[in-house]
Amino acid sequence: MTLLESIVKRKETYKRGQLLFRAGERFDFIYAIRGGSVKTSVCTPDGRVQITGFHIPGEVLGLSALALGQYSSEARALETTSVCRVEAARLDELAQKIPSLQYQMMKIMSGQIRQDEELMLLLGRxxxxxxxxxxxxxxxxxxxxxxxxxxxxxxxxxxxxxxxxxxxxxxxxxxxxxxxxxxxxxxxxxxxxxxxxxxxxxxxxxxxxxx
Amino acid sequence: MTLLESIVKRKETYKRGQLLFRAGERFDFIYAIRGGSVKTSVCTPDGRVQITGFHIPGEVLGLSALALGQYSSEARALETTSVCRVEAARLDELAQKIPSLQYQMMKIMSGQIRQDEELMLLLGRxxxxxxxxxxxxxxxxxxxxxxxxxxxxxxxxxxxxxxxxxxxxxxxxxxxxxxxxxxxxxxxxxxxxxxxxxxxxxxxxxxxxxx
DNA sequence: GACGGCCATTGATGCAGATCAAAACGCATC
DNA sequence: GATGCGTTTTGATCTGCATCAATGGCCGTC
Structure with a gap:
């Protein structure tokens, strides 16, 4: 994460309620949160919504889009939030140069899966x-x-x-x-x-x- | 997946009810299911259990262990099941030789996250x-x-x-x-x-x- | 082919939490 | 400092599903 930050300087800020990305959109960026907070959510065709996570500085968003090339969830700022945005297209390049990067990304995803499992346990039982x-x-x-x-x-x-x-x-x-x-x-x-x-x-x- | 299979030939079979791995165990292998079916589950300290997935041939298990070096869930065969087992320690080596392997693994994990999000939607709403x-x-x-x-x-x-x-x-x-x-x-x-x-x-x- | 265990089904009852309704509060705007 | 809107809180009622309980069916074992 800090690694990513040191490489790519593209910063953005979002105000309360603004979208970082929405489900179905093409996967162009991953986002590392620098300050503020973000909620991610998925929804049914008929409009019901499930919030899947609240994210605070130091966390990375958007990696679940990797499989299908489009975001599976939407992300919305809960307050004024600043992020570091990394072009998905550049990730491959970067990974070539920094071997540990892919490993880091896998760790992040692996951690996300673990966290989701916890939430399922919470929701189900x-x-x-x-x-x-x-x-x-x-x-x-x-x-x-x-x-x-x-x-x-x-x-x-x-x-x-x-x-x-x-x-x-x-x-x-x-x-x-x-x-x-x-x-x-x-x-x-x-x-x-x-x-x-x-x-x-x-x-x-x-x-x-x-x- | 097929790629993995072609590289590593270590096969195992499990009978109904047998454990592939349990939560907290050291992360030694990932498993690609070749035949049969497997359930994965997590549990609370007090013993309540939440099944997090049913897995059929072609699916890969164990990647969520990557972050902490130990399995976060347990996996148990639902019927006679044959798997292809790959040593976690060899994954790094392999990834060096086959650049697309890491990408494949990330895709699998990304897909897992997506699937978990669906289940959360199901459980919550x-x-x-x-x-x-x-x-x-x-x-x-x-x-x-x-x-x-x-x-x-x-x-x-x-x-x-x-x-x-x-x-x-x-x-x-x-x-x-x-x-x-x-x-x-x-x-x-x-x-x-x-x-x-x-x-x-x-x-x-x-x-x-x-x- | 009878016994025993597990799994599936069906019925009766109770409760946690949803839903409906409305008041109280904080905050921004003018 | 009055107006209005969104958020939080509290109360009353309703209901879907859990829970408890019992029976029946299937399958493996001796």
């Missing part, structure tokens, strides 16, 4: 409370990894987005957040969240009898 | 009936691609497996299959399925108001 607890913990970890506070952060996505991502209704997200708050596990005010009792949150995320 | 209809249609397509009958086939997985994969209960799978049968869309007897009215099935898979 867990209660709404577990999903939300897991979600908050996951965010906390990701922020920690970027040297931000793991216990105090701002959500760049709406309750509706969170619900969609987790496969639950917007209202249920609110209700459960309230429940967590009453239990003294978190505090929220609008999009700002404080995780107060991470241990208890983890207990919620991992409880329930076996299947 | 669709009713049990739609899921099952979609599932049958998907199987039909895959069989057709391998020059098997797209309307008559045997399921190598149990109702329980199907339910787990689709995020619904075993009993619900049965009930809906019965419903489809009563509606004249399919006929089932035990693991043999005939798709009678594919058009109607497609209608079920894609209906319902938008979100």
């Amino acid at each position: 867990r209660s709404a409370e577990e999903r939300l607890a897991e979600y908050l913990i996951g965010l906390s970890r990701r922020f920690a990894a970027r040297n931000f506070s793991p216990t105090q952060f701002n959500l760049s996505m709406s309750r509706g987005d969170i619900g969609n991502y987790l496969g639950i209704a917007e209202e249920t997200v609110c209700r459960i957040l309230t429940r967590f708050q009453n239990a003294g596990m978190i505090a929220t005010q609008r999009r700002h969240v404080s995780l107060i009792d991470l241990r208890q949150l983890e207990a919620v995320a991992r409880m329930k009898p076996a299947a | 669709r009713s049990a009936e739609e899921r099952l209809a979609e599932y049958l249609i998907g199987l039909s397509r895959r069989f057709a691609a391998r020059n098997f009958s797209p309307t008559q086939f045997n399921l190598s997985m149990s109702r329980g497996d199907i339910g787990n994969y689709l995020g619904i209960a075993e009993e619900t799978v049965c009930r809906i299959l019965t419903r489809f049968q009563n509606a004249g869309m399919i006929a089932t007897q035990r693991r043999h399925v005939s798709l009678i009215d594919l058009r109607q099935l497609e209608a079920v898979a894609r209906m319902k108001p938008a979100a």
Whole structure:
């Protein structure tokens, strides 16, 4: 990633709500996020949408387009976001020059698959409370990894987005957040969240009898 | 894939229920399925399981292990299955000799990501009936691609497996299959399925108001 | 060919979470 | 600082599907 960045200097910024790419479009670029955040989503022919991920700086978007030469999902900025854009056509060239690049890309994709598997597990087998607890913990970890506070952060996505991502209704997200708050596990005010009792949150995320 | 097969001749066979690899194990091999079928699954610390895919001949397993050097999921034969096993350690060597190999692998992974996104859409946003209809249609397509009958086939997985994969209960799978049968869309007897009215099935898979 | 285990099917009941409805709040614009 | 819109929150009701329970069918084993 940092490697890519050092090679290709093409930067772009997107404002909240702007599209980076949409599903079906020709695969021209991969995107490395430098600042801000992005959501990716897929949709059914009849218009229902599933958000497949929220992406923060340091992550790479667009590689799933490789197989068919067109993007499989759409990507939209959640806030003002700056990216580093790399022409897909130049990737082959670059890979020739930098042998480790292809390996890096494979690692990224491999990691994406792993992450998707986790999400499937979440969507298929867990209660709404577990999903939300897991979600908050996951965010906390990701922020920690970027040297931000793991216990105090701002959500760049709406309750509706969170619900969609987790496969639950917007209202249920609110209700459960309230429940967590009453239990003294978190505090929220609008999009700002404080995780107060991470241990208890983890207990919620991992409880329930076996299947 | 065929490329791989031509290079590395290491073949193995597994009987119904045998493990190819399990989650957390060191990443030693990738597997190309030659005959039979395999299910892959991930699980929560507390033992709940989510099946992430059913795999048929021509498909490659294990690439998601690349990122962390260990398998993220487990793979188990659904019936007698023969595979072509390639040492992970040799992949780098091979990639040096055959430039297109890495590209092929990336394509496979990219395709896997795409497929996972579809499954997430399925798990997150669709009713049990739609899921099952979609599932049958998907199987039909895959069989057709391998020059098997797209309307008559045997399921190598149990109702329980199907339910787990689709995020619904075993009993619900049965009930809906019965419903489809009563509606004249399919006929089932035990693991043999005939798709009678594919058009109607497609209608079920894609209906319902938008979100 | 009878026993035992697994898988499939069907029925009855309960609940988590969707959906519908409406109020309260924050934020941007004028 | 009033207006209006999008977001969040809370309440009431409804329902799809899980869960519990029981029976029946198939297949392998002795």
